[in-house]
Every structure is written in structure tokens, then in C-alpha cells.
Amino acid sequence: xxxxxxxxxxxxxxxxxxxxxxxxxxxxxxxxxxxxxxxxxxxxxxxxxxxxxxxxxxxxxxxxxxxxxxxxxxxxxxxxxxxxxxxxxxxxxxxxxxxxxxxxxxxxxxxxxxxxxxxxxxxxxxxxxxxxxxxxxxxxxxxxxxxxxxxxxxxxxxxxxxxxxxxxxxxxxxxxxxxxxxxxxxxxxxxxxxxx
Amino acid sequence: xxxxxxxxxxxxxxxxxxxxxxxxxxxxxxxxxxxxxxxxxxxxxxxxxxxxxxxxxxxxxxxxxxxxxxxxxxxxxxxxxxxxxxxxxxxxxxxxxxxxxxxxxxxxxxxxxxxxxxxxxxxxxxxxxxxxxxxxxxxxxxxxxxxxxxxxxxxxxxxxxxxxxxxxxxxxxxxxxxxxxxxxxxxxxxxxxxxx
DNA sequence: GTTGTTTTGTACCTATAAGTACAGTATGCC
DNA sequence: GGCATACTGTACTTATAGGTACAAAACAAC
Numbered sequence: 001x002x003x004x005x006x007x008x009x010x011x012x013x014x015x016x017x018x019x020x021x022x023x024x025x026x027x028x029x030x031x032x033x034x035x036x037x038x039x040x041x042x043x044x045x046x047x048x049x050x051x052x053x054x055x056x057x058x059x060x061x062x063x064x065x066x067x068x069x070x071x072x073x074x075x076x077x078x079x080x081x082x083x084x085x086x087x088x089x090x091x092x093x094x095x096x097x098x099x100x101x102x103x104x105x106x107x108x109x110x111x112x113x114x115x116x117x118x119x120x121x122x123x124x125x126x127x128x129x130x131x132x133x134x135x136x137x138x139x140x141x142x143x144x145x146x147x148x149x150x151x152x153x154x155x156x157x158x159x160x161x162x163x164x165x166x167x168x169x170x171x172x173x174x175x176x177x178x179x180x181x182x183x184x185x186x187x188x189x190x191x192x193x194x195x196x
Numbered sequence: 197x198x199x200x201x202x203x204x205x206x207x208x209x210x211x212x213x214x215x216x217x218x219x220x221x222x223x224x225x226x227x228x229x230x231x232x233x234x235x236x237x238x239x240x241x242x243x244x245x246x247x248x249x250x251x252x253x254x255x256x257x258x259x260x261x262x263x264x265x266x267x268x269x270x271x272x273x274x275x276x277x278x279x280x281x282x283x284x285x286x287x288x289x290x291x292x293x294x295x296x297x298x299x300x301x302x303x304x305x306x307x308x309x310x311x312x313x314x315x316x317x318x319x320x321x322x323x324x325x326x327x328x329x330x331x332x333x334x335x336x337x338x339x340x341x342x343x344x345x346x347x348x349x350x351x352x353x354x355x356x357x358x359x360x361x362x363x364x365x366x367x368x369x370x371x372x373x374x375x376x377x378x379x380x381x382x383x384x385x386x387x388x389x390x391x392x
Numbered sequence: 393g394t395t396g397t398t399t400t401g402t403a404c405c406t407a408t409a410a411g412t413a414c415a416g417t418a419t420g421c422c
Numbered sequence: 423g424g425c426a427t428a429c430t431g432t433a434c435t436t437a438t439a440g441g442t443a444c445a446a447a448a449c450a451a452c
Binding site for chain 3: 002003004005006007008041043044045048050176
């Protein structure tokens with residue numbers, strides 16, 4: 001164990017609480033009092049452990065995307081691309097109803113638009129959204145190579161469409177859509193995707 | 197003409213400039229200095245003419261939705277529902293490239309998530325998004341009644357799907373997607389919609 | 393127990409947010 | 423011209439934002 005007075009809170013738990021605040025209120029909408037209260041610590045502890053608000057956000061974001069990536073990669077490893085996409089869209093629809101997490105997607109509502117001070121956060125989120133799209137695209141390219149998707153399809157375009165639907169579902173979830181509502185959306189989106 | 201010193205700026209023009217700031221930075225991200233500078237007026241003039249920041253936002257929002265509604269109603273009056281939806285989605289794709297307006301959609305990025313002080317604005321935006329969805333749903337119900345859509349389709353679900361795609365396109369546009377990118381998304385979405 | 397180290401809590405700092413008081417100025421009306 | 427009225431510009435107020443100084447407290451090592 002390290003010398004000095006021991007930390008009285010668990011860093012990961014505190015980060016999870018911060019994540020939920022950012023998720024619900026966005027980067028700019030989450031105030032320091034909001035964060036410290038949710039984390040159960042006071043301001044200097046937050047700064048000592050996480051740097052500052054932006055670093056805290058990035059660490060919470062890392063946690064969020066790590067989790068999302070894990071689920072995504074597991075789903076995309078499904079051998080049939082059609083099944084993978086079904087699992088992905090229905091999974092998002094069902095997951096959005098989880099009462100333990102805020103509605104919507106942090107990558108979308110964290111800072112879709114913002115003031116000048118948060119531009120770098122906005123860019124970071126756009127990059128991470130692009131990474132999600134790229135992962136889907138790579139999976140579709142694999143499907144094309146395997147003949148699991150008609151060769152007429154463009155992996156890039158289809159990946160963008162799927163990402164678009166996912167992001168639209170995030171907006172609707174944040175607006176209060178139910179899991180059923182979103183499952184119906186997923187079902188319609190899947191009609192566009194070649195069954196082959 | 198009314199008595200007293202005449203206003204030195206045009207209210208509608210100033211409102212348009214304010215609209216663009218809100219559109220680009222969101223309700224919370226737009227600061228008073230951002231607004232007054234873009235509008236070319238000073239603070240007391242803003243308060244005298246528009247009330248306060250929130251009222252200014254609502255008036256800008258009215259202007260925005262009025263315009264959007266006009267275009268939407270025109271497009272939805274298209275006799276064939278399939279043609280209407282094509283025009284709507286491709287129109288949004290093309291319109292998002294307009295260099296005179298900020299990227300994305302004010303209804304989505306105005307305040308998707310925000311601090312406590314802006315909750316009422318967030319709710320207002322959600323309501324207006326719901327109005328857009330309702331307009332599409334009514335048009336689809338009409339199509340169903342006319343046999344212009346397979347009777348197996350649910351107007352509510354399909355309207356939600358189309359709204360989802362539109363909102364997803366708004367997110368992608370805000371992230372820098374090109375008109376071509378978005379046209380490809382629109383094309384994929386239209387594949388889901390029965391040709392009948 | 394003393395020392396060195398790290399965390400905690402109170403109380404602060406500076407910057408900026410939204411909003412306004414008030415004097416000055418440009419008009420219409422008589 | 424003189425008066426009422428409404429807008430403009432400067433300079434302010436209050437509240438809150440993010441961030442920090444510093445003393446008290448809790449530990450490890452010796």
C-alpha cells in the first residue's frame with residue numbers, strides 16, 4: 001500500500017457516477033456541484049483524482065466506450081452478418097429501457113453542439129462516433145468478402161445507414177421512446193438490409 | 197409609425213442571426229456576447245426587443261419550425277407517399293450541405309441534454325420533434341387509407357422509423373457528413389419502405 | 393512518537409454567465 | 423420649440439461557473 005492518507009472513495013465507482021451525470025446532462029450541462037454530489041466527494045478530491053472537468057469527462061468517456069466496444073465486438077463476431085445487425089439494433093432498443101442508465105447515448109448527447117470552450121470535447125465525441133461506424137463497416141466488408149452480403153452493397157454506405165439509425169434511436173430514446181417503440185424502428189431498418 | 201426613437205435594427209434579421217448562433221452552439225452553448233455580436237446589437241436592445249435569452253430562443257425556434265413546416269407540408273402534399281418520402285429524405289440530405297446554415301437540426305442539437313436551468317427548453321424541443329413525427333404519421337395514415345401503402349404497415353411505427361433516420365442524419369450532418377454521404381443513407385432507408 | 397506523504401473539507405479566487413439602471417439620443421406630436 | 427416616448431450604450435449587479443490554497447486528518451516507515 002502507498003503512503004499517505006488513504007482515499008476514502010473508490011475511483012471507479014466515482015467515475016461511474018460522474019459518467020451518469022455527463023450522460024444525462026451533457027458535458028456543459030453537468031456542473032461541478034452536480035458531479036461532486038453524485039460522486040459523493042468534494043471538489044478538491046475530484047481535482048486530485050481526475051485532473052479537471054474535461055479530464056474527468058474523458059475518463060468517464062473511456063469507461064463508456066470500453067463497455068460499448070466490448071458489447072459491440074461480441075455482437076459483431078456473430079458469424080452471420082444479418083444476425084449480428086439484428087442483435088445490435090434490437091439490443092440497443094432493449095438496452096435503452098434500462099432504468100439504471102440515463103436515456104440515449106453519451107456519444108450523441110455529450111456535446112452535439114456546444115460553446116467554444118467545449119469544442120475539443122465535441123470533436124472527440126465525433127471521432128468516437130466515427131470509430132463505431134468504422135467497426136461496423138469493417139464487419140460489413142468481411143461479410144462482402146464472404147459473400148454474406150450482396151456484392152452490390154457498399155459497406156461504407158450501409159455502415160453509415162446503420163449508424164444513422166442507431167444515432168436516431170439515441171435521439172428518440174433521449175426523448176422518451178419506449179423499448180417497444182425502438183424495436184419497431186429496428187425492425188423497419190432491418191427491412192432495408194438484404195437478407196441474403 | 198410609433199413614437200419614440202426608432203429601432204436601429206431589423207427584428208427579423210436579428211432573429212435570424214440569433215437563430216444561427218443557437219443552431220450552431222445550442223441553447224446553453226450560445227452566450228449573450230455570442231448572440232449580441234452576431235445580431236449586431238447590444239444587450240439592452242436584445243432584452244427590450246425579445247425579453248430574455250429563453251424567449252429569444254423560442255422566437256428563433258418559431259421562425260425555424262415555421263420554415264421547416266412549410267417545406268414539410270409542401271413535400272407531404274405530394275400525391276404518392278413514396279415520392280413524398282423520397283423528396284423528404286433527399287431534400288434533407290441536400291439541404292444539409294447549405295453553407296448558409298449551420299449543420300444539423302436545431303430541434304436535435306438545440307438542447308438534447310442540458311443542465312437543470314434549460315430543462316424546459318429541452319422539453320419544448322422534444323415536443324416539436326414529436327410534432328414533426330405526427331405530421332409524417334398522419335400522411336402515412338392517409339396513404340394507408342388510400343391503399344398507397346401495404347395495409348400490413350403501421351403508420352405510427354413507420355413514421356417513427358422515418359423520423360429516426362432524419363434525426364440520425366442530423367447527427368451525422370453535425371459531425372460533418374457530406375450531402376453525398378447523406379443521400380446514400382437516404383437511399384438505404386428508402387429500401388425499407390414498401391414500393392407499392 | 394516523529395516524520396513524510398497523501399487525502400479531506402472549508403473557504404476562498406477569478407472569470408463569466410444572465411440580466412438591468414441610467415444617462416444620452418432620436419423620433420412623433422402638439 | 424418643448425414634451426412624451428422609445429431605443430442605444432456604458433457600466434453596473436448578482437449568481438454561478440470552474441478551479442485552488444491551506445490547514446486538519448489519516449495513514450506508512452522508521
